[in-house]
Amino acid sequence: MSQEQKISDQTIQAPMPNLINDDMDFEIRSLDSMCINDSQQQHPWWYNFKYLTIGIVFGIVFVKAEIISWFRIQEMFRLQSFHMFGVIGTAVVVGMIGVALIKKFSIKTIHGESISFHPKKFNKGQVYGGLLFGMGWALTGACPGPLFAQIGTGALVISVVLASAIAGTWVYGYFREKLPH
């Protein structure tokens, strides 16, 4: 990290004493490690187009493998089709092999940074939140990824579902300290 970046990070953090950090009482990292950026490197904004490209591939798979279909999700939860179990199962196995290889050979990123992994800690939120999310998944027929893909296919009414999901996220943030974890 260059001197300049260090200074800018400090100025960002200085006026926000409540900024989320690792020392919070119930293990913020284990609650929220997904999607938190672990890279310490700073790149020009257009470097993000590599993630756009990966997203495009993901979006095509979502549609072509019918993962975003409300009907496929109903079949999954009624044990009427193997399709979704096959998709998730294969993805987990391939992902496991990928992560194992990265760890075994200490593979670095294309920018030469070492790849970091963080263990998750158990908290009751994974049970309560998991059950609530599962219910929402069966109702809407979509987890968060497919919500975006459904909007992309032209089902514009799903933007209402997405807006409601964002509202749900906000309400969780508001009541977070009062909820059992």
Next chain:
Amino acid sequence: MEFLKQPWTWYAAGSIIGLIVPALLIFGNKHFGISSNMRHICAACFPANIAYFKYNWKKEIWNFFFVGGIIIGAMIAIHFLNTDRPIVVNQQLSSELAGYGVTDFSGTVPKQLFSFESLFTLRGFIMMVVGGFLVGFGTRYAGGCTSGHSIMGLSNLQVPSLIATCCFMAGGFIMANLILPFILRL
């Protein structure tokens, strides 16, 4: 091209999704996950002085690009790789749904359930607004969704992710089999 237009098999789709996990790690040390985008949106647009939304969301901009890609990918698939053939649904499910007046299997979402008109019916409101709320609230409470826990977490052999995944499934089974029939009857 004809080959790509067929519905893709579970093993092809699963393999590609599985490869996204190491791809994101190798391209920039990013952990696969989607639901936290909704947290970043809250942090960017309505932080409201809530500690949970006070962090440097600009560092997570890559994730907006990622879901932007998902939307574009879905557009590409629907416009250039589409066959207009209705989805083949399990016989048992289609006859059950017919009992609730759901007979159109042409779209990714059933048009008879998810439309702007049905939004103002009790059934549509529960399925779209309450359902969406549960997705947003539940994923953050659980700390991840299908991608963050079930795929990334399990790939990294995390027991909490296995617990979360089992609870996702349990919640879904309860809703689809025990509660949804009553909602669909509304």
